[in-house]
Amino acid sequence: MLSIKKYAAIDIGSNAVRLLIANIIEEKDKEPRFRKSSLVRVPIRLGADVFLNQEISEYNKNRMADTMLAFNLIMKSHNVVKYKACATSAMREANNGEEVVDLVLKNSGVQIDIIDGEEEAAIIAATDLHSFLDDTKTYLYVDVGGGSTEFTVIHLGKNVASRSFKVGTVRLLNDIVNKETWDELQLWIKENTREYEKVDLVGSGGNINKIFKLSGKRMGKPLTYFYLTSFYNMLHTYSYEQRITELDLNQDRADVIIPATRIYLSAMKWSGAKDIYVPKIGLADGIVKSIYFDTVSSHTQLK
Template identity: 65%
Template structure:
């Protein structure tokens, strides 16, 4: 018996908006296969508006409408059965978020869920993260975004605790992160980690994925603290233009990658981690998996 479904996830972040289209193949007596069919990323950078002005500008509201209309048409072309659109830190903080959500719903039919940091961490945990975790080890999972960073502590194969901090790359670029936020994140992590002898780091987000790709390492191999430190120093030694030209970084990646590296390195230092694992997962992957889990649970209970 063969069953093929197509789901979509829309991730409305502080730096970029993404549409992930996934093909889900179910074969009797075999594990379900999730294949990324298409990924479209639009660097609207809502956080630039929200973290400096408190609201999304008319220009970016229009860009959002255009992007969502395009996403609607792409989902239609792909015969998407189910989708979910989730908005994170920038949309959470925007004064005009409800107005924009209503306008997008009216113009495109796409319903957007504005989720908090706890929901964001839970959705990401719906990915294959647990399959990568050794039940005998302890991990600090760090997901760095443009507006916030989610920290989740895993031990013995289970989630111990998680917390979101307004410590994001776009916020840092705009100098809107108070020193107290760094202190709060550091103190929270140190407090939660003090009961464990050795902690392994897991990192997710576009920036750490980019750094991992540049390392040339094979999937599943960790990045060392030494490598991440040296790459961070290289990034800082180059101008914005040189990062684009020499490191082949996108324009919207070439600036945020430095504060992202700072966050990962800080977290590694706080727990004494010597390396960081970089599975290629994120919020959009979690949305796909959570949609699938919801459907299978509903089928089993019906």
């Protein structure tokens, strides 16, 4: 007997807000399968407000309310039965984050949970990441966001160290990541990878996904440190406008892709990694699986 349910994940990040709708296919005596059905992305860039002014502007509060109303209608159109909306770094740090949560609930009926870094890392760990990895190897998993980057050392299939740092693309664009934070990150990576003879990077986030797509590599094949360095240097030769017109980048991707690449390259350098694998999974994928397996603090029935 075949059963198909639709779950949705809303990922409210510092650079963009995403709605992922997934089909969960259940068959007797088989593991459930998770298939992406629809993905909508809106570049609200909450971090540009919060990291400079400590609160979300009236303009972006209203954009959030409108976006969540649209997401609610899309979920209903898809017959979604359960969803979870998670807000991360920008909403965590906004003085008026709870005010935005209340406004969104009132205007759209969507309940947003502002999650801490620990829950964010736990949700990401619920993804299919381990199915892409070789359990005989050591990896440094790097999930780059607009406000923060999550790092996890995975050795022989097990997470052995994890930490979130306030080093994100929107923060770097606004030049608000100090040297002390970079030094602390460098020290953490070196201390937690030095005992391993060989470390590979695993990268997640919209920017590394775009870089991988532009490379033309086949899924499962890594990007090399040399390639990423060359790409980073090439990006600097293009103006912002040229990155949009010649590299076919969205306008909200054309600026953050440079600091994102810098974060991945720094992590590779400090861990000694020569390759970076890009499985194209992230927080939204983890939210869907966490709803299904009931491992998150809460989720919501769509009304």
